[in-house]
Amino acid sequence: MAEVIAEFRKLINQYHNGTGTPLREDFSQPDYFVQAIPYLLTFVVLEIVVMWIKHGSLRGGWSMADSLTSFSHGIYFLAHGMLTQGMFSYVYTKIYENYKIYELPWSSPFTWYVAAISVDFCYYWIHRACHEVNIFWAKHQVHHSSDYYNLTTALRLSAFQIWLAWPFYLPMAFFVPPSILLIHKQFNLLYQFWIHTELIDSLGPLEYVLNTPKHHRVHHGSNRYCIDKNFGGVLIIWDRMFNTFAEERDQEKIVYGLVEEVNSFNPFWLHFFHYTRIWTRVQNQKSPSDKLSVLLKGPAWRRGKPRLGEIEDVPVVQNRPRFHVKLPTWKNLYVGSHYLCTFLGFHYLTINYLNLAQTSVIFSVAYVISTLTSLSLVLEDRKYIAALAEIARCGATLLFISFAKSSINTLLFHFIYNAFSLSIGIWVVYLHDVLRKDALLCTNKKT
Template sequence: MASGFTFANATVENGFSDLVHDHLKGVGRLFYLTSPKDTMYERKEDVPNFFKQSWPYFFIFMILEHLLLRLEGKKGIRLNDGITSISHGILQECGRLIWRGAESYLYTWIYSNYRLVELPWNHTLTWYAAAIGVDFCYYWMHRACHEVHILWAQHQVHHTSEDFNMGVGIRQSVLQGWCGFIFYLPLALVIPPAQFVTHYQFSYLYMFWIHTEAIKSLGPLEYILNTPSHHRVHHGSNKYCLDVNYGGVLIIWDRLFGTFRPETDKVKIVYGLIYNQPSFNPVYLQMFYTGYVVEKFRRLQGWGDKLRAIFWGPSWEPGTPRLGDEDMKVDVEGRDKYDVHLPAWLNTYLVLHYAVVLYGFFELASKHMGMTPFTVLVFVLYVIASLTIIGMIFDQSQYAPILEVLRCSALAFLTRSVAAPGVGTILQTMYVVSAMFWCLYTLKLLEIKKTSKVD
């Protein structure tokens, strides 16, 4: 990795705001200044898990971005929305822990049996060919995720936030890796698996930092690279923002294939889905849109239209073009963001329990290869259940209190035998107290309902 982007090198003439701003820009520069020689690997198994290594930096730059936005007089990253974004990233990583890299098996099999050329794994040209090839395939995969209804059902979770910040960069679909992997398979005829896996990770790591409103422009680099300016347009639900700027690292593919649209001061971008879902429950946001696809499939008559409901664009209706009638598409010009205001003590409670879930997740991620698949599955289910219930509390769901009683009760029992003695005692006490509190809270709710019913 190239060096030189340290706090000592940042411009400080305009204070801390410029310091943070320069470092956020430095994130992007680091990705395309990476030395090929430092990231060449002969075997796929030798490629580091760059995603896992990057999680601490994700959190650091989210904090820096939040501070910069607050210094500019903006709200910064909302607690409920930011935690929801992180939860989606954890859900995606939990999926990877379960299938343990199985997505790349088919790629490796094709390369081993049907490759057309033998490119040297340690040659610079191979490294750059992999970088360009992965980015080219990402463009078409990403475009398909917006233009094919069933793929959009998985990808849409990335667009569910009504904010635009670096947290959105890790708000990813659990199943998109499987659904979109087919678009990369042609590379297996040429690119060695280790180089593919390396740049597949680099591509997504680069795209983390372009989810921000803290950086306005990168000057001449805007013509070549995908930047925050370009990606803000992509995430808008305004009609002017739909179906454009699909690039990953490079924006040249959009310029070549007619899907580029620059940012303009004339339109205030409204983020989120056209018909946004009011929820901070990550599992619900992952799954709800698939129900729309099923409903549309059932509603239409004839197998031709039923299949088009799945494989044509999300806006398609019988008698319209593949991507729908442009005149019928909704132009979102403004709306109030979904938000639920909780008391400070409850936010503190949720942050504390969320921190414990994060600790458990990182412990699982570091030790999962030494565990049986069943044990990994059990811990993954614990993480998913915890993230779901915390999201439901943020939503003030009527079912959240009783589910939190059950969660804390179960964890109070499990931590006694799973956690280390000292840590186990602390966690067990925390879960017992939490379960008792929510039990009393739930009984109070039941009493209120009973009195109301009698009256």
């Protein structure tokens, strides 16, 4: 797919109108989302500082394990985009080249306004479909799986969202140039970052037009009045127009997360667990039409009920304890340090992946995903499996860098080699200690 993306980059920089004048696509499309990462992280830190100043602690508003899980999903999202983005962009470009009905002038502000509004309108229907079609919800529920609501929640994106989103944008190919679409999709996504916070209350008259933290808090709630409401991306007017708007209630505390909690920090499991639920429900249906309904109707649909189910059947969610696993300090430090190394390596990959061989990109993505999955087992304090997974991961890392030693900076090689060797030693000692304690416990029970 890396080659497809590179080919797309070349494609949109060619001459297509036969007049010797460059097409609007001659302008490069910067990856604003990747460029914005340092600024997004800065705002995450600022939010944590403000929380601490305002409340005297972070309890109830932030969790390291939850935030690292959200970051992991963001990496999943970007990693999957590396492998598939070019394919969808290529399809859009081909439709625009061969079937466009009207060519909007590149230099006109009107074109950019039309693109911005069109992207947001399409996003509304994408988002609504994700909530109202069960098989689509399986992709989107990742974003709602956190029982916290802070800026890191905005990064909790599904890797598979693009497979659903792109068909909704394809009608724009009849009049909106590809590069303008790509830019406005990034702007639309970046706008939605700041609305994932509890620190901002009301923005006055802007609340009537824009999607704001106040409106989006409702969208993330598990309370009955919050279900399937406020789908807008930048504008809230779509929800007001199509009767999916709900105002935040001051007298009812919003409970965040899924209605049926999953209680996991594992990004891989969080991506796939709802498919297992769908499969179980399909297996339990007797008629083919009911099996199909499980897939294509709402997540709350039951036989004899409306397409989206009855709101009265949704459990009343009141205050509930957030998923939390207390870890010793050394495990928190271990996960934090290895996660930082993974993030820095992945950030380098996002900048340079178009210059790498496809096999290298696929291998790197697989390594990152396995690393995040393994570290999540530590966050969940899965003693045996976490220790074995980390020993295997660190061992594989040492094996790889040993083969690639000639292409790695000497100082960096020794740092990685020593760090991962030490990590293996830590887990071997830990595993030995756990086995000794469990054996002693079994002996005491027998006596």
